[in-house]
Amino acid sequence: MKILTAAQTRALDQATIQEQGITSAQLMERAASAFVEWLSHQFDSNEAGEILLLCGPGNNGGDGLAAARLLHQAGYAVRVALLPAEKQSADWQHNRQQLPAAVPVAEMEAEKLPEIASGTLVVDALFGTGLSRPLEGLAAAVVRHLNKAQARVVAIDLPSGLFAEAPQPADSAVVRAQHTVSFGLPKLAFLLPQNADFVGAWHVEDIGLSKRFINETATPWHYTDAAAVAGALPPRPKFSHKGTFGHALLLAGSRGKMGAAVLAAGACLRGGVGLLTAHVPGCGYDIFQISQPEAMCLPDPQVAYLSKLPKLDAYQAVGIGPGLGQAEATYTVLRKLLKNAAKSTEKRPTPLPLVIDADALNLLGSHRALLKLLPENTILTPHPKEFERLTEPARDDYHRLELLRDFATAHRCLVVLKGAYTCLATPTGELHFNSTGNAGMATGGSGDVLTGVLLALRAHAQLPAFEAVRLSVYAHGRAGDLAAVHTGQAGLVAGDIVRHIGPALAEVQAQI
Template sequence: MKIFTVPQIRALDAYTIQHEPISSLDLMERASQAFVDWFCARFNSRQPVLVFCGMGNNGGDGLAIARLLSERAYAVQVYVVEHAKQGSEDFQANLDRLPASITRQTIIEPGDIPSLPVDSLVIDALLGSGLTRSLSGLVAEVVKAINQSQATILSVDIATGLYADQANQKDDTIIQPEYTVTFQLPKLAFMMPRNEVYVGEWVAVDIGLSREFIEQEPTPYAYTDEAAAQSLIMPRGKFSHKGTFGHALLIAGSFGKMGAALLCGRACLRSGIGLLTMHIPRCGYTVIQTAVPEAMALVDLHEQYITTLPSLQSYDAIGMGPGIGKDPQTLQALKELITRSNIPLVLDADALNLLAENPDLLEQLPENTILTPHPREFQRLTGESPDEFQRLQTARDFCARYNVIVCLKGAHTAVVLPDGQVYFNSTGNAGMATGGTGDVLTGIITSLVAQGYIPAQAAQLGVYQHGAAGDKAARSRTKVGMIASDIVENLGW
């Protein structure tokens, strides 16, 4: 699923209107119907519905939604916020269509803002995705009143006050909805962690915009949904054997952190690897041979740390980082790995921290090496960014400069490729915010690379399946009760 900028969305609307053809008013009707269909499937008609409309096309959507809900026996009241001298043409057309049976009120000054019943459903159709400046005046006062209520808030297309393609100021006034029902495609703003409170749970409803335009229009941003992930999965032939699915090497663990190596190894195995070898410090030998019997174990010369490397010739993928620590001898092993390897690596955890402390190594990374930092690790690698949009651009620049792939972990983990393409992930949940889940991801991606997936697809599919396993785990263990091992046990596709 692609993610378009606001100018691209406008072009998509215009293309649909011209080539379907369909009038802009009828397209607004179709969008409003899609919102109403979603709404009615989730909320009954016993709760009062209050629709707050601006005077642009987002307000026109709100008026059409009010009319359609009234036709389905919902008790609807409309509040038009008079923030402009004249409404848009389609807003005015839908205002004229509004039946007299629907109570309407014009809000001209703050004193006109109604009190909102606790059990009411408030539909925010004040301002849409074209906003480019902070709210002020009457609209800002209405937004504050809605946010201060205890009503259930739903935004049409995007929350009023939220910028679609750039960062808001920290003190901006923005609607805080429980739900955002967006049209056709998600907005880039939905992917940013800071905007969680301004998006709530979002859903994209199909309003029949031009498939031809969507397919042909280029964009660096996409959303990996189930269909996209499934299209990446390679079939497993009937006569396959363990040699068919690659041989991975994982370099992991140190004294007190062998659990990270264990989780990484088990995840690698559960993700379809044919053969797995684990290079570990001597202190971890019994742990790995007992807890991960399917893996072959090679022990380092050192009792507590990784200090040396085995021969690298027989491996299809190599992952390093979980639990390795930052001992100077481990740094030397990482340097040796980077200089000796002729295949893409998968680097995580302390391998990333060692890179951040020795940035000259970045220039030596094999092409399409995959890095899997959380935001703080990424900040150590690149420096602090003023906001999340800039951090995303920093990631794109970083990947282009070093010809690497970055999986920037978060609620919508962003897989950033050297060509600037970004794939946001659709799976995962807050239960995965627990120690060890990153080690699991390293094992998954290393397994996929070893099986023959190109690194970009291994990263995209690995991130998706990591989150999907987390979602399965949450259903059985709950988000509070799940641990990283539960993610491993729910892998498989």
């Protein structure tokens, strides 16, 4: 699914209007009906009580006025409070005229803000994507008044005061909604942690916007939903053998952190790799062999950490990082790996695919000269703190996305910035936000599991780098979602994710 800019969203509305031969008022009617349908599924008229709709002067306010009429017709008790303005949009005026006289309407004033009793259901239709500057004056006062009330707040399209794709100045007045109901496609603002308290749970309703326009429009942001990865995993041919699905090498573990190596290996095996060899420090040999009998194991001469790089000729992909530690000798292993992976051989004309995670990322951060050695299409999987060590502290979540895109394009890498909506940046500067996963995965070892899945799918001969990464991130989150059905979020541990990778991949396997 694509995520459009605010300007592209306006153009999409226009294209829909022209293509379908409808008026903008008819499109607004669709949006308002979709909103009212969502609301009526959520709250019946008893649960809702008297609904207060706060309406601004633009089309967002127009949506609110149309919704007030439809709710009234559906038997809900509603009242409307209007934000005074010099000028209202044409569709606002149309919907103001259509509002039945039985619906009470008041104009807000600084001294007469609407009464909002505790528990009131409030629809925020003050401003949407047309917001051009932070709220001030009466609009800001209304928003602050609403935020102080103990109301249940549902925002139409966007919480008022929030920009759809840019940061707010600190202390701006922004509605804190429990739900945001938007139309057609999600907005960038919904995906960033800094906006979570404003947006609440978000929902996107279909209003029949032009599919042609969406298909033809190149957007900076994408949302990886089930449709984006449907059929992405090739079926396993009848006569396949273990050599068909690649041989992966995992460099992981140090004293006290062998669990990370075991989890990553388990995930790699469940990710469908043909063969897996793990190179682990001496202290991890028994641990690894006993807990992962399906994998082969090469013990390092050093007991507590890795000091040697095995020969790479046999492998189709290498993962490095989980539980690795940051010993000086291990830094040397990483440097050698980067150099050797970049060399082309007769059997392998392109660089050896690499997945770099955890302490291997921290080593890159503390020895930035290594960044120059990263082979093209290397996969890096930092969480925000690890990413900061590779770059610089971000001013806010939007700035972090800029840093992410710049890093991926400068180093021609695939960077997986982990979080609730994990964001994959490609070497060409696209950003793909993942839709799966849950807060139960905020538990030690979840990231090691992702490294294992990435390693398996990167060793897969038929998956190009981008498809392998997008699918891995999606399947990892989906495995977490499937696991949480059994464990609940609090009870979820990383091993539960490993056990559900198989079912998650089965869902996206192509049927032929």
